[in-house]
Amino acid sequence: MDPLNTMDHGLIEQLAGRYGLPLHVIFTDRIARNAGSFREVIGRIYENTLVCFAVKANPCRGAVRFASSLDIGLDAVSEFELQAGLEEGIDPDGIVCNGNAKSDRYIETAVGAGALIAADSDWELKLVSEASGRLKRRAPVLLRFAGMALEGLTASDQSTAVAWTKFGFPVDRAEEVIKQALAAADIDPVGISAHIGTQICDERGYDRLMEYLLDLGEHSLNLGMNLKYIDIGGGFPVSYLEHDEWLAFQARLLEQLDGRLPPERWVTWDNIPMGFREYAESNRAGGVTPQWKGKAYWSGYPGARMLEHLLERQTSTGRSVRDRLHELGSPTLIIEPGRALIGTAGVTAAKVSGVKEVSGNHVVVLELGIVNHGVMLVTADIFPVEVYPRLTSDRPVDAFLAGRLCFTGDMISKVKVRLNRLPRRGDLLIIHHTGAYAADHFASNSCGFPLPAKVAVHKDGAVEVWRRAERFEDVFGGTICS
Numbered sequence: 001m002d003p004l005n006t007m008d009h010g011l012i013e014q015l016a017g018r019y020g021l022p023l024h025v026i027f028t029d030r031i032a033r034n035a036g037s038f039r040e041v042i043g044r045i046y047e048n049t050l051v052c053f054a055v056k057a058n059p060c061r062g063a064v065r066f067a068s069s070l071d072i073g074l075d076a077v078s079e080f081e082l083q084a085g086l087e088e089g090i091d092p093d094g095i096v097c098n099g100n101a102k103s104d105r106y107i108e109t110a111v112g113a114g115a116l117i118a119a120d121s122d123w124e125l126k127l128v129s130e131a132s133g134r135l136k137r138r139a140p141v142l143l144r145f146a147g148m149a150l151e152g153l154t155a156s157d158q159s160t161a162v163a164w165t166k167f168g169f170p171v172d173r174a175e176e177v178i179k180q181a182l183a184a185a186d187i188d189p190v191g192i193s194a195h196i197g198t199q200i201c202d203e204r205g206y207d208r209l210m211e212y213l214l215d216l217g218e219h220s221l222n223l224g225m226n227l228k229y230i231d232i233g234g235g236f237p238v239s240y241l242e243h244d245e246w247l248a249f250q251a252r253l254l255e256q257l258d259g260r261l262p263p264e265r266w267v268t269w270d271n272i273p274m275g276f277r278e279y280a281e282s283n284r285a286g287g288v289t290p291q292w293k294g295k296a297y298w299s300g301y302p303g304a305r306m307l308e309h310l311l312e313r314q315t316s317t318g319r320s321v322r323d324r325l326h327e328l329g330s331p332t333l334i335i336e337p338g339r340a341l342i343g344t345a346g347v348t349a350a351k352v353s354g355v356k357e358v359s360g361n362h363v364v365v366l367e368l369g370i371v372n373h374g375v376m377l378v379t380a381d382i383f384p385v386e387v388y389p390r391l392t393s394d395r396p397v398d399a400f401l402a403g404r405l406c407f408t409g410d411m412i413s414k415v416k417v418r419l420n421r422l423p424r425r426g427d428l429l430i431i432h433h434t435g436a437y438a439a440d441h442f443a444s445n446s447c448g449f450p451l452p453a454k455v456a457v458h459k460d461g462a463v464e465v466w467r468r469a470e471r472f473e474d475v476f477g478g479t480i481c482s
């Protein structure tokens with residue numbers, strides 16, 4: 001965890017007084033620092049790289065404005081994200097429009113602005129071509145591919161480029177799709193793209209993706225495409241835990257799944273096996289070596305380190321990725337990090353409602369809620385957590401975290417987290433690394449709770465409200481008859 005200093009802590013208390021709890025706080029200098037790490041790698045290894053901030057990681061105008069101030073591009077997935085990018089002055093050349101179900105308005109706006117459109121399906125190629133004809137503007141198009149042999153290398157609930165995915169064109173149709181795009185009227189196929197999922201901790205996933213994309217790039221050139229871009233998507237990981245914590249967690253979970261721990265020493269709620277599901281299911285049959293599969297919480301290549309690894313590694317041809325890119329005419333490499341730019345920049349502060357004992361375990365109940373549906377979309381992360389203020393009498397203790405929604409699945413953490421002490425009602429709990437997805441995926445008016453405020457703290461100490469806290473009128477403001 002990147003610890004908050006005492007000044008930040010005091011500031012969070014102050015902000016909580018002003019904007020209420022729960023509260024999401026983003027420290028923008030941390031975003032700038034993360035972007036700076038990508039820049040450093042790019043400058044050193046392959047300058048022709050464009051960083052596009054994945055707005056979905058924190059979709060609000062403030063985040064888009066800050067991305068614009070850093071002079072980086074944008075990965076949009078909706079007409080509103082695109083509009084925000086354009087309004088905040090991001091160069092359309094630096095905006096990639098993703099999404100597997102683009103609306104007519106989204107396509108029209110993208111074509112009109114001259115943004116890059118990652119075409120996801122046959123019908124989309126046709127719609128983009130029609131819009132280009134109508135607007136008399138040749139749309140620059142990337143062809144998004146999926147269906148690669150990446151099983152086991154990306155988390156199954158977050159894999160977006162394997163055979164079973166709703167995204168992109170199957171890679172085994174590549175030749176036909178490229179020819180179709182080259183023959184389509186009014187569009188300009190300028191590149192290929194893919195996105196393999198989020199929190200890709202295992203570098204082998206990216207290694208394999210890159211082999212596919214370099215081969216596809218070569219194929220596209222041979223078929224006559226003017227290959228200006230290769231877009232490898234987002235997914236650059238964040239280490240939520242230290243390496244030894246991650247190993248210790250896995251070891252303890254295995255002990256638990258093997259039935260060697262009493263429930264009060266379990267590390268996951270209700271004995272959920274997480275990445276050891278396969279092992280747990282086959283355990284009865286015996287003989288299976290435990291292997292963690294799916295989303296991990298530590299990576300040897302966090303953020304920009306993954307890009308560095310990827311560009312420098314040797315491909316199957318014996319040449320490095322960087323050299324192969326140059327052999328393809330040095331196309332612009334697009335990366336679309338969301339989590340790696342903003343995840344570690346945000347914290348969530350919530351008030352402790354009380355502590356319960358469940359099956360011999362501490363459960364800290366927070367005035368904070370997540371939504372079942374959100375949990376089904378993306379496996380929650382293992383967040384570093386602390387009770388504030390820290391006291392000299394603090395003694396570390398492990399606990400699960402529960403929310404306040406009236407649904408049993410509303411657990412903020414189904415993995416036991418280490419707290420500096422057991423909190424009391426009214427204490428402030430600070431959850432780290434929640435700048436990406438957490439503040440929005442899990443936000444809804446479920447059970448009539450209002451969406452919390454989201455504020456940014458800039459380097460000079462200025463505070464900017466990125467989303468104001470909802471009030472009663474926003475949630476129960478009445479009905480509209482039309």
Ligand SMILES: Cc1ncc(COP(=O)(O)O)c(C=O)c1O
Nearest residue numbers: 054195198234235336337338339
């Ligand atoms: C197309 C695309 N690009 C980029 C991202 C950002 O991913 P991450 O936040 O893991 O970098 C996503 C998120 O899933 C995505 O769907």
